[in-house]
Amino acid sequence: MSTTSAVTTAGTTRRHTALPKAQILIEALPWLTRHHGKTVVIKFGGNAMVDEELKAAFAQDVVFLRHAGLRPVVVHGGGPQISAALDRHGIVSEFRAGLRVTTDDAMDVVRMVLAGQVQRELVGLLNQHGAFAVGLTGEDAHTITATRHRPRIDGEPVDIGRVGEITAIDTGALEALLADGRIPVVSSIARSQDDGHVYNVNADTAAAALAAALGAETLMVLTDVEGLYEDWPRSDEVISRLTATQLERLLPELSSGMVPKMEGCLHAVRNGVHTARVLDGRVQHSILLEIFTDEGIGTMVVPDEHERAWS
Numbered sequence: 001m002s003t004t005s006a007v008t009t010a011g012t013t014r015r016h017t018a019l020p021k022a023q024i025l026i027e028a029l030p031w032l033t034r035h036h037g038k039t040v041v042i043k044f045g046g047n048a049m050v051d052e053e054l055k056a057a058f059a060q061d062v063v064f065l066r067h068a069g070l071r072p073v074v075v076h077g078g079g080p081q082i083s084a085a086l087d088r089h090g091i092v093s094e095f096r097a098g099l100r101v102t103t104d105d106a107m108d109v110v111r112m113v114l115a116g117q118v119q120r121e122l123v124g125l126l127n128q129h130g131a132f133a134v135g136l137t138g139e140d141a142h143t144i145t146a147t148r149h150r151p152r153i154d155g156e157p158v159d160i161g162r163v164g165e166i167t168a169i170d171t172g173a174l175e176a177l178l179a180d181g182r183i184p185v186v187s188s189i190a191r192s193q194d195d196g197h198v199y200n201v202n203a204d205t206a207a208a209a210l211a212a213a214l215g216a217e218t219l220m221v222l223t224d225v226e227g228l229y230e231d232w233p234r235s236d237e238v239i240s241r242l243t244a245t246q247l248e249r250l251l252p253e254l255s256s257g258m259v260p261k262m263e264g265c266l267h268a269v270r271n272g273v274h275t276a277r278v279l280d281g282r283v284q285h286s287i288l289l290e291i292f293t294d295e296g297i298g299t300m301v302v303p304d305e306h307e308r309a310w311s
Helices: 003-035 052-067 079-088 104-127 172-179 203-214 244-253 259-269 286-292 304-310
Strands: 039-044 071-076 133-137 144-148 164-169 183-187 189-192 198-200 218-223 241-243 275-280 299-302
Touching (some): 039 052, 039 203, 052 286, 071 104, 071 172, 071 203, 104 133, 104 183, 104 189, 144 203, 203 218, 203 259, 218 259, 218 286, 241 244, 244 299, 275 286
Parallel strands (some): 039 218, 133 183
Antiparallel strands (some): 189 198, 275 299
16 A cells, blocks of 8 residues: 555544544534523532542533533532531431431531532632632622521421521622633522521522522533432333423422422522423533433423423
């Protein structure tokens, strides 16, 4: 074979090898166009928070969104890390009505873990790719204000300590960071409106409230299941899409772990967010697969009027 033929063959091989990459980019084009300039709120949780490879992939996804022209906001809790820290401090973890009972001593640990450990690690992972991420808690600039939450058990209100129910959102600090091209990373802690205390707020609920207040295009909730199952545990078929009304009918049948996630999705789409999605955070790059491919993964919730527009 002549040198010219060998060079031509090698060049053709390279072009053929690269073609699937080009096709992937072309498939993403309409989604890039649709989401450009839009705010996306992502609730970071589940195994994605504790597996090193998944954490790294999550950080890559979020930075990719920013480079692709979206405005990502990350909201996180830290259940496993909080439980481990409480154990180290000799504080027993107790749950009532599906929520962690948070004493004054426990709240000190919660605050330390969320703002001083989980947030710092996540900000560091994001900033490996550039000077993007800025950490803050709901306390900062009155971003999240709350009052004491008293859930009902058997019809009676119960005291679960320093657990907050969101009463107000101020997006000023977040909007300023987004306008500056930054990626806000928000810890789900809030300052009380009436007693001056700091409260632990459910991160799913906080992410949904922030998404609604920011007028986000999408709320994405990472979890440890594939999505919302059609008939669990009798079937592992995932519901790919449902309306707000359909979700509302399903809520009483859901497992306790899925309730705050799906209630958050319902709140979001009924308060101006175009879509809310529950994704399997155990899948690397699940965020990109959901936003930038035709297939998508997980379960998407849409407003009722949005469904009528599609029909």
